[in-house]
Amino acid sequence: MSDHIDGYARALLAVADAEGDVATTRSQLAAVARAVEANDELAASLANNLLPADVRSQIVDDLLANKTKPVTRALMGMIVSSGRGRDLSDIVAAFGRVSAAGRGQKVAVVRSAVPLSAAQTSRLSKALGAKIGQEVQLDFVIDPDVMGGVVTTIDDTVIDGSLRTRLARMREAL
Amino acid sequence: MLLTFLASEAHHENGYHLPGDLNEVYIGTVAFIIVTALLVKLAGPAIAKGFTARSRAIEAELAEAKATRESAEGQLTESSADLPNVDDEAERILAEATETAARLKSDMIAQANTDAEELRSRGNAEVENYRRQAVADLTNEISDLTRGATEALVDETLDQSVQADLIDGYINQLEQAV
Numbered sequence: 001m002s003d004h005i006d007g008y009a010r011a012l013l014a015v016a017d018a019e020g021d022v023a024t025t026r027s028q029l030a031a032v033a034r035a036v037e038a039n040d041e042l043a044a045s046l047a048n049n050l051l052p053a054d055v056r057s058q059i060v061d062d063l064l065a066n067k068t069k070p071v072t073r074a075l076m077g078m079i080v081s082s083g084r085g086r087d088l089s090d091i092v093a094a095f096g097r098v099s100a101a102g103r104g105q106k107v108a109v110v111r112s113a114v115p116l117s118a119a120q121t122s123r124l125s126k127a128l129g130a131k132i133g134q135e136v137q138l139d140f141v142i143d144p145d146v147m148g149g150v151v152t153t154i155d156d157t158v159i160d161g162s163l164r165t166r167l168a169r170m171r172e173a174l
Numbered sequence: 175m176l177l178t179f180l181a182s183e184a185h186h187e188n189g190y191h192l193p194g195d196l197n198e199v200y201i202g203t204v205a206f207i208i209v210t211a212l213l214v215k216l217a218g219p220a221i222a223k224g225f226t227a228r229s230r231a232i233e234a235e236l237a238e239a240k241a242t243r244e245s246a247e248g249q250l251t252e253s254s255a256d257l258p259n260v261d262d263e264a265e266r267i268l269a270e271a272t273e274t275a276a277r278l279k280s281d282m283i284a285q286a287n288t289d290a291e292e293l294r295s296r297g298n299a300e301v302e303n304y305r306r307q308a309v310a311d312l313t314n315e316i317s318d319l320t321r322g323a324t325e326a327l328v329d330e331t332l333d334q335s336v337q338a339d340l341i342d343g344y345i346n347q348l349e350q351a352v
Contacts, residue, residue, distance in 0.1 A: 116341055128348065161344035168321075
């Protein structure tokens, strides 16, 4: 993690902590970062430092108005208006790691084709925590490429139970 | 002697063989002796020298002929002596030539066999490579078709219930692995 990304992540954590709802803020920031990452035109606009900072901030306000908490919108505006739009995903990911580490947790990115139920989320969190010997913070990503099942990534460890990978293995076996 | 003979053959008027005047006989005899002596004195050395030279030439020719004959006899003897060697040499050369030809023939046959074997091996290897490539291509194609068909089938059957089952199965495996 580079210093400036780590610095931004800690600043976000400080603001979110001051607002009193780190988990919701982290979750919303992660969702927004994935949405921006999936939209090349939007990502390019937010990363374009030739645009005035207030214009980039206005794009964020228009995009997130009434869809996220004000603190989430303010933190997104802070990132893009300070010229770090191209590092949005990294900063948000670092924010997740830093916030999780502050609570003695590990971040587990969970990719699935459909959302997990509350019961499944609870079971998965406990199972992962038992497996790594540390409480985990789950970040969910809906990814149709997974087809079915789940792919969990914790740091450099990938636990792949996706249908896509099973089909690929079946193809290799053939 | 000649004079005596001539005198004995002569018939003179007096009925004797010798003329009546003996002085004539004497003078003739003396003259003959003188002429003969002069001849011996003056021409004798030249004649003797000629005879000697002729004799020496003949002797030289005889010696040369003898040497030639001896040389020829020597060569004949040598050739006769070498004749068995020539036969042996010819036989040896023939044997060597036969052996060389046989060896060349054997080498050529061996080389031809080696080349043929190499060509056969190379051909077999190429055929095997083509076969493997064809099998691999066919396998890949079947695999792709199978995967495509499977994915299509899976997509059609992946409803919420199946998705939930897949996620539950994943979590179950995690729980069992702990």
